[in-house]
Amino acid sequence: MSKQTYVRTKPHLNIGTMGHVDHGKTTLTAALTKVLSERGTGAFVPADRIDRAPEEAARGITINIAHVEYETETRHYAHVDMPGHADFIKNMVTGAAQLDGAILVVSALDGVMPQTAEHVLLARQVGVDHIVVALNKADAGDPELTDLVELEVRELLSAHGYPGDTTPVVRVSGLRALEGDPRWTGAIEALLDAVDIYVPTPVRHTRAPFLLPVENVLTITGRGTVVTGAIERGTVRVGDRIEVPGTDVATVVTGVETFGKPMESAEAGDNVALLLRGVARDAVRRGHVVAAPGSVVPRRRFTARVYVLSAAEGGRRTPVSTGYRPQFYLRTADVVGTVDLGATAVARPGDTVTMTVELGRAVPLEPGLGFAIREGGRTVGAGTVTTVLP
Ligand SMILES: Nc1nc2c(ncn2[C@@H]2O[C@H](COP(=O)(O)OP(=O)(O)OP(=O)(O)O)[C@@H](O)[C@H]2O)c(=O)[nH]1
Numbered sequence: 508m509s510k511q512t513y514v515r516t517k518p519h520l521n522i523g524t525m526g527h528v529d530h531g532k533t534t535l536t537a538a539l540t541k542v543l544s545e546r547g548t549g550a551f552v553p554a555d556r557i558d559r560a561p562e563e564a565a566r567g568i569t570i571n572i573a574h575v576e577y578e579t580e581t582r583h584y585a586h587v588d589m590p591g592h593a594d595f596i597k598n599m600v601t602g603a604a605q606l607d608g609a610i611l612v613v614s615a616l617d618g619v620m621p622q623t624a625e626h627v628l629l630a631r632q633v634g635v636d637h638i639v640v641a642l643n644k645a646d647a648g649d650p651e652l653t654d655l656v657e658l659e660v661r662e663l664l665s666a667h668g669y670p671g672d673t674t675p676v677v678r679v680s681g682l683r684a685l686e687g688d689p690r691w692t693g694a695i696e697a698l699l700d701a702v703d704i705y706v707p708t709p710v711r712h713t714r715a716p717f718l719l720p721v722e723n724v725l726t727i728t729g730r731g732t733v734v735t736g737a738i739e740r741g742t743v744r745v746g747d748r749i750e751v752p753g754t755d756v757a758t759v760v761t762g763v764e765t766f767g768k769p770m771e772s773a774e775a776g777d778n779v780a781l782l783l784r785g786v787a788r789d790a791v792r793r794g795h796v797v798a799a800p801g802s803v804v805p806r807r808r809f810t811a812r813v814y815v816l817s818a819a820e821g822g823r824r825t826p827v828s829t830g831y832r833p834q835f836y837l838r839t840a841d842v843v844g845t846v847d848l849g850a851t852a853v854a855r856p857g858d859t860v861t862m863t864v865e866l867g868r869a870v871p872l873e874p875g876l877g878f879a880i881r882e883g884g885r886t887v888g889a890g891t892v893t894t895v896l897p
């Protein structure tokens with residue numbers, strides 16, 4: 508086994524494509540890899556390979572195939588193209604995507620559609636601070652209509668607290684760029700430049716104790732159990748001791764990889780696969796965290812500020828009251844919880860309220876941790892932990 512080691516020469520960022528179904532997210536992702544493969548800083552990944560299910564890629568200790576990686580002159584990117592609307596919601600609300608920036612794909616032919624708006628709202632809630640717009644299918648759109656679509660997108664962004672007037676909007680054609688048409692490969696270059704310039708290099712908490720929310724667990728015959736996910740904080744290297752709070756797992760990391768390449772040391776922001784010594788496959792699950800020993804104590808109760816989505820935002824039509832038991836999505840965990848609204852007693856759609864929550868099982872909690880509240884497959888609220896209770 509002589510795999511090439513990952514050498515960190517540039518800052519690493521996590522970005523992704525979002526937008527309404529069929530607006531061309533996957534085609535654009537493929538086009539980005541094609542243009543960069545021609546520059547020699549990435550491998551071309553055709554659209555049908557991006558859309559493939561993660562399980563099919565469980566060779567080596569490789570991570571979710573919905574991620575592709577590429578480099579520009581100044582950065583290394585992991586790019587996640589979420590295969591469908593439901594996956595997008597799941598990845599965004601669970602924090603699995605952990606995007607530093609997003610490319611909002613809007614078809615110049617169709618303009619802003621319901622999921623365009625929903626994704627912008629969700630991006631805002633989960634703390635994606637920087638959006639670059641790709642007005643896709645510009646090859647087929649009438650330029651004057653495309654101008655109107657651009658205005659519409661800028662208004663949408665402004666309405667959700669993004670700087671709509673100054674957000675880069677680049678007219679692209681993923682399809683024509685894939686065919687190698689120089690006008691449109693040039694547009695993809697312009698989009699990449701916009702991302703490089705507009706999305707700032709995030710500050711990573713590399714000095715904090717190591718924490719990895721587990722996104723996926725795989726078994727590699729003959730090697731053991733592997734957990735994958737994006738490192739939230741700290742660093743990790745082969746030989747480090749770790750534990751999985753709330754379980755009996757306390758062991759040593761015996762392998763660290765990113766995109767199939769072994770790493771010397773991984774840090775906050777990296778998408779990694781960790782091989783854990785002597786851990787049974789069913790001992791660790793999505794929703795657990797892997798942490799530096801003694802650094803995290805799982806808890807069940809907290810107070811939070813919560814925004815209850817309005818019906819227009821896809822939320823509930825009726826108020827919630829004390830005793831309400833929805834699902835809470837905290838990092839990659841999905842846990843039932845009981846709401847206590849105290850003296851307020853009810854919260855109407857569109858309200859921001861303080862609540863106390865008691866979760867069905869303990870998870871690592873801390874002030875400032877964001878979460879989503881879901882019920883019957885839709886997002887009904889978004890909040891932030893204010894106090895962790897004993
Ligand atoms: N004319 C034109 N068609 C495009 C372009 N990009 C994508 N398409 C077509 O639009 C359709 C949808 O493209 P996808 O890339 O699968 O769209 P998507 O947003 O990933 O779709 P979901 O993942 O299902 O939400 C396909 O038929 C593409 O060939 C483009 O730049 N120009």
Ligand SMILES: [Mg+2]
Pocket residue numbers: 532533534558589590591
């Ligand atoms: Mg797609």
